[in-house]
Each structure stands twice: as structure tokens, then as C-alpha cells.
Amino acid sequence: MRVAVLPSADEAERHVAALFAAQLRRKPDSVLGLATGGTPVGVYRALVAAHRAGEADFGKARTFNLDEYAGVPPSHPQSYAAYMRTHLFDHVNLSPDRTHLPEGDADRAEDACRLYDALYRYYGPADLQLLGIGANGHIGFNEPGFVSATGGTQVVRLAESTRRANARFFGEGEQVPAYALTMSAGRILQARSIVLLATGAAKAAIVARALEGPIGTDCPASLLQLHPDATVVLDLEAAGALAPERG
Ligand code: GLP
Numbered sequence: 001m002r003v004a005v006l007p008s009a010d011e012a013e014r015h016v017a018a019l020f021a022a023q024l025r026r027k028p029d030s031v032l033g034l035a036t037g038g039t040p041v042g043v044y045r046a047l048v049a050a051h052r053a054g055e056a057d058f059g060k061a062r063t064f065n066l067d068e069y070a071g072v073p074p075s076h077p078q079s080y081a082a083y084m085r086t087h088l089f090d091h092v093n094l095s096p097d098r099t100h101l102p103e104g105d106a107d108r109a110e111d112a113c114r115l116y117d118a119l120y121r122y123y124g125p126a127d128l129q130l131l132g133i134g135a136n137g138h139i140g141f142n143e144p145g146f147v148s149a150t151g152g153t154q155v156v157r158l159a160e161s162t163r164r165a166n167a168r169f170f171g172e173g174e175q176v177p178a179y180a181l182t183m184s185a186g187r188i189l190q191a192r193s194i195v196l197l198a199t200g201a202a203k204a205a206i207v208a209r210a211l212e213g214p215i216g217t218d219c220p221a222s223l224l225q226l227h228p229d230a231t232v233v234l235d236l237e238a239a240g241a242l243a244p245e246r247g
Helices: 009-026 041-052 080-087 109-123 160-169 201-212 220-226
Strands: 002-006 031-034 062-065 067-069 128-131 153-157 179-183 193-198 230-235
Touching: 002 009, 009 031, 009 041, 009 128, 009 193, 009 230, 041 080, 062 080, 062 109, 067 080, 109 153, 109 179, 193 201, 193 220, 201 220, 201 230, 220 230
Parallel strands: 002 230, 031 062, 031 128, 128 193, 193 230
Antiparallel strands: 067 179, 153 179
16 A cells, blocks of 8 residues: 655645546546545545636546445435535536435345346446545445445444444434445546545554454445555544554
């Protein structure tokens, strides 16, 4: 794994956005794997700016998101579909038929997973996959101990710690969904290139565990150590617990 440490979160986000813009210039019909959460917001902001500056053309690209909450329609403000529209899709030249997320409110979530996985196998794998990391080491919504190397897209039960962490995005009295649809870790690792972004001191311990600890399903992000082309982009705070020669 390559590790790039930037002085600030802002610079780390812009660094990652530049990798995506470069990918689009190199291969305009790239398949981009996208992530949600607080961390990538600045990446999307920088990508929208790059698009407006004529440096990122999404016209031929296709996007696949990692995951979606189960039972949440795309119109719900906390759906990942809404997140993507707000932060990226509504501001760049990506037609909706080229953007894909699992259908969170499908009557039968397992069928929605199968369909999503078939689409990904047809168009994918991602040329460049963006990842964040959960405080417990999850990638997508692959929670510690529930990692499938072979499964495609799956319905998973969210860890209580994940539901607590994500409660900040939901309104008072609103419940964080208990289940989600997510690309499996095995599917995520099929991406040609992966860039994981982590910023802030709260991620320092799990980043060190993922990068320097043993590879294991107790820390799903540690599986990235197996990937031949993975880059981890950190700000100084998130790099704070790495061994000195790295951080
Ligand atoms: C979310 C997402 C992940 C994300 C992670 C960290 O729940 N499913 O894709 O990487 O948790 O989120 P944040 O960036 O808000 O810390």
C-alpha cells in the first residue's frame, strides 16, 4: 500500500480529487467507485470545482456507490442517493442512468443486491474506487467479523457503533437504519485501483490498525493490504498513530 500524508484535511481531500480528475482525463469512460460519509464531502467539492474549471469531464464516466441504507428511499435526505445528488451528481455532467446505487427501498432487498451486483459485474470493476474507513475499520458497510471475500452485494446488519457514529446525520428522534445493502469486501477489492481517504485524529488508531496490524476480518480495511494498487491518503492527524517512518 502506498501512503500519502498531507498537512491538512483540505489538502488530503484535494489530493484525492486530483487523482479522480486525472483518472477521467486518462480514461474518460472510467468506472468510478464512490463512497459516502463525512470524509469524502471535500473530495466531491473539489471535483465539482475541477469540473467547473474544465478539468474533470464526467460525460462518459459511470459511477457505482458502495452502499445504501435498507428501507430508505432515494428521496429521503439521509439516503446515500440524496447525498450523492447533493455533493456531486447535481453539479457535474453525469446523467442519472450512468450513476448506480443499490436500491435501498426495494421490496426484496436480496433481489436488489443481486441486480446491483450483476450491473457491477457487467460494467465494472471500478477503475478507481474511493473508500473511507469506519471508526471500527469497516469499508462500505462491511462490519468487523462479517466480511465476505466471495459474496457480491449483500444485506448486512449495521454494528451499533456504526449506527451511533452515523446518528449525527439523522434528525432528532430519527432512527439510523439497522440494515444496509453493501458491496462485499471481496467485490470492493476487485477494483483496479483503490484510494482510501481518512482525516482527523479520531481515525488515527484504526488507520494504524488497518495499515500496520495483521490482515483480518476484525478490521475489514486491513484487507486492503492484499490489494496490488491501493493508496491511503491521510492528513497529519489521521497519520498520527502510524510508525514513525510512515507518519
Ligand atoms: C459510513 C459509510 C462508509 C464510510 C464510513 C466512515 O457509514 N458506509 O463508506 O467510509 O462510514 O464515515 P465518515 O467518513 O463519516 O467517518
